[in-house]
Amino acid sequence: MQFKPFPELKSERLRFRKLTNEDAPAILELRSNPETMKFIPRPLLLDIEGALAHIKMINDKIDENLDINWAVTEKNSDKCIGIIGFFRTQPEHFRTELGYMILPQHKGKGYVTEGVNTLLDFAFNQLNFHSIEATIDSRHVSSERVLIKNGFTKEAHFKENFFYNNEFTDTVIYSILKRNFKK
Numbered sequence: 001m002q003f004k005p006f007p008e009l010k011s012e013r014l015r016f017r018k019l020t021n022e023d024a025p026a027i028l029e030l031r032s033n034p035e036t037m038k039f040i041p042r043p044l045l046l047d048i049e050g051a052l053a054h055i056k057m058i059n060d061k062i063d064e065n066l067d068i069n070w071a072v073t074e075k076n077s078d079k080c081i082g083i084i085g086f087f088r089t090q091p092e093h094f095r096t097e098l099g100y101m102i103l104p105q106h107k108g109k110g111y112v113t114e115g116v117n118t119l120l121d122f123a124f125n126q127l128n129f130h131s132i133e134a135t136i137d138s139r140h141v142s143s144e145r146v147l148i149k150n151g152f153t154k155e156a157h158f159k160e161n162f163f164y165n166n167e168f169t170d171t172v173i174y175s176i177l178k179r180n181f182k183k
Contacts, residue, residue: 001091001127003062009070011118014111016070016084019058023071024051026080030101039137040101041164061087072102072115081106084115086123086132094130096123100146107142116150117183124178131177137162138170147174151181 009016019027028051030036032044045051061067069085082102089096098119102112123129134152136143152174160168 001065001068001089003065003068006062007068007122007126009118009122010075011114013075014115014118015073015075016115016118017073017078018062019055019069019071019080019083021052021055023055023080024048026071026103027051027054027083030083030103033104036101036104039140039143041137041162041169058083058085067096069099070119072111082111082115084112084119086119094128096127096129096132098132098134112146113149116146120150120176120181121183124181129178131175133173133175135171135173138172144172144174150176152176153180 006018008018025048028045028048031042031051031054032046034044037044045054058069062069067085067087067089069083069087071080072082072084073079074081082100084100085098086096087099098116100112100115120132123132133155134147136147138157153176154172155175156173158171160170162169162171
């Protein structure tokens with residue numbers, strides 16, 4: 001994997017570019033919103049400094065060729081409306097994990113489904129991954145729909161295996177193999 005130069009991607013309605021410090025307000029809006037973070041077991045961001053630290057962590061992993069995330073924008077705008085990318089990458093197994101978030105005002109437009117399809121194409125045809133997984137909270141029905149629309153299949157359902165915010169939740173793992181991907 002080599003992320004230099006940074007691979008900018010495009011789909012029918014979206015552009016995927018590197019996150020910059022100018023995206024901090026959008027990252028803060030995404031990761032400080034209890035509704036957006038409802039199924040993501042991470043602490044809410046509290047301020048711009050936290051957003052800047054999150055952007056730095058993402059970009060450090062890109063610089064180290066470990067993982068990669070993109071800012072999602074509409075094609076005719078540079079404003080970040082979400083994040084999508086790969087983490088927990090296991091190059092020795094040709095496998096990575098997909099994650100995504102979008103601002104609430106952009107939900108229901110099919111952007112996440114379009115973004116996932118674009119990234120799968122890149123991962124399988126440029127990075128030569130063999131499989132991609134996505135781990136979701138079992139209550140996150142809209143995320144499950146996105147994965148199924150993109151050809152993912154359910155691999156596992158773990159009952160109350162994750163403890164966060166004083167509750168046990170179920171984790172579901174979906175995956176897709178390169179041979180099953182259809183652009």
